[in-house]
Amino acid sequence: MSLLKSGNPTLTEKIFDTSLADRGEGVMTARGSLNKFGFLFLMVIAGAGFTWHLFDQGKMQLMYPLMLTGVFGGFILALVITFKPKWAGYLAPLYGLLEGLFIGALSAIVNNLFAANYPGIVMQAVGLTMGVAVAMFLLYHFRVIRATEKFKSMIITATVGIAIFYGITMLLRLFGVEMDFMMLGNGSLLGIGISLFVVAIAALNLILDFDRIEQGAAQGAPKYMEWYCAFGLLVTIVWLYIEMLKLLSRFSSRD
Numbered sequence: 001m002s003l004l005k006s007g008n009p010t011l012t013e014k015i016f017d018t019s020l021a022d023r024g025e026g027v028m029t030a031r032g033s034l035n036k037f038g039f040l041f042l043m044v045i046a047g048a049g050f051t052w053h054l055f056d057q058g059k060m061q062l063m064y065p066l067m068l069t070g071v072f073g074g075f076i077l078a079l080v081i082t083f084k085p086k087w088a089g090y091l092a093p094l095y096g097l098l099e100g101l102f103i104g105a106l107s108a109i110v111n112n113l114f115a116a117n118y119p120g121i122v123m124q125a126v127g128l129t130m131g132v133a134v135a136m137f138l139l140y141h142f143r144v145i146r147a148t149e150k151f152k153s154m155i156i157t158a159t160v161g162i163a164i165f166y167g168i169t170m171l172l173r174l175f176g177v178e179m180d181f182m183m184l185g186n187g188s189l190l191g192i193g194i195s196l197f198v199v200a201i202a203a204l205n206l207i208l209d210f211d212r213i214e215q216g217a218a219q220g221a222p223k224y225m226e227w228y229c230a231f232g233l234l235v236t237i238v239w240l241y242i243e244m245l246k247l248l249s250r251f252s253s254r255d
Contacts, residue, residue, distance in 0.1 A: 026223040033213045036230035040096040044234070047100020048107065055108035063105050070102030081231055088227035095231060099238050110184070110245055118252035125248055129241040132199075136206040145204075147211035155208055158201045187250050195247040202240040209233050 047070070054063040077095040081088050111122045139145045169182055180186055182194070213229045 027220045028217050028223055028226045028229070030213050030217045032223075032226040033217070033229040033233070036092075036226050037233050040092055040230050040234045041237075043093050043096030044100040044103065044238070047097040047102075048104030049100075051101050051104035052108045055105065055112070063108075066101045067105035070098045070100070070105070074098040074102060078231075078235065081228070085228040086224050088231050089224055092227050092231040092234075096234060099234070103238065103241065106242070107245070110249060114249060114252050118248065121248050121252065122245070125241060125245040128248075129237065129244050132203050132240065132244075133206060133237060136203055137210060140207050140210045145207050147207055152208055155201065155204050159205060162198055162201060184246060184249050187252075192247070192250045195243060195250055199240065199243045199247055202236065202243050205236050206233075206240070209236055 051063050051066055051070075054060075054066070074095055077091050077098065081091050081095065107122045107125075114121045136145075140147070145151075169179055172179065180188070182191060209229075209232060213233070216225055216229060
């Protein structure tokens with residue numbers, strides 16, 4: 001029986017179905033996945049703390065290269081892990097560290113930009129992200145929101161649509177065409193509306209991720225998939241945080 005689908009591209013049905021044939025080192029558990037996610041989250045915090053400290057020390061010549069390393073290095077590692085799930089146990093911690101380098105630098109820059117109009121924007125973004133993640137977990141755990149086939153299809157379609165829209169935006173920017181309502185800190189109603197929609201879809205993707213982890217454990221996926229599932233969950237959490245930061249920056253511009 002095929003496992004349920006997830007909107008997160010790192011937690012695809014094909015990857016799980018393939019892994020079910022490889023159970024030589026034991027089977028995964030939901031608790032194991034969440035414990036490993038906790039470790040990856042600590043790696044993110046460590047990386048973020050380092051680049052944030054560099055910003056505070058005014059060491060921009062070191063912070064910016066590390067920020068770019070986090071962006072491109074994290075993207076490359078994500079691709080490798082997606083195609084080689086067995087390597088997740090070795091590469092996922094490094095991915096978490098690289099994402100932390102990027103997030104810490106980005107957060108420090110945004111925090112400084114909005115220090116006058118919106119002090120504490122980063123801490124609010126962190127708090128809201130964690131609050132939403134916990135809320136989504138509880139809604140899933142108590143089956144208030146169920147990952148039905150219709151629900152999954154709707155969230156997957158919306159996620160793909162967002163990815164295409166962001167891709168088009170980046171492509172247009174390369175040709176010098178800027179969409180002002182997509183700029184960080186733009187307080188237009190259209191920009192805020194888009195951010196609210198993306199935040200909602202990112203949050204609902206957590207429901208699909210939790211369902212995928214639970215179903216993977218129930219199906220008896222191999223032990224290394226705990227690291228892979230933890231990595232996939234981290235991808236969604238990072239996405240949610242970045243979108244939350246964008247949303248708050250746009251709200252601050254309307255004050």
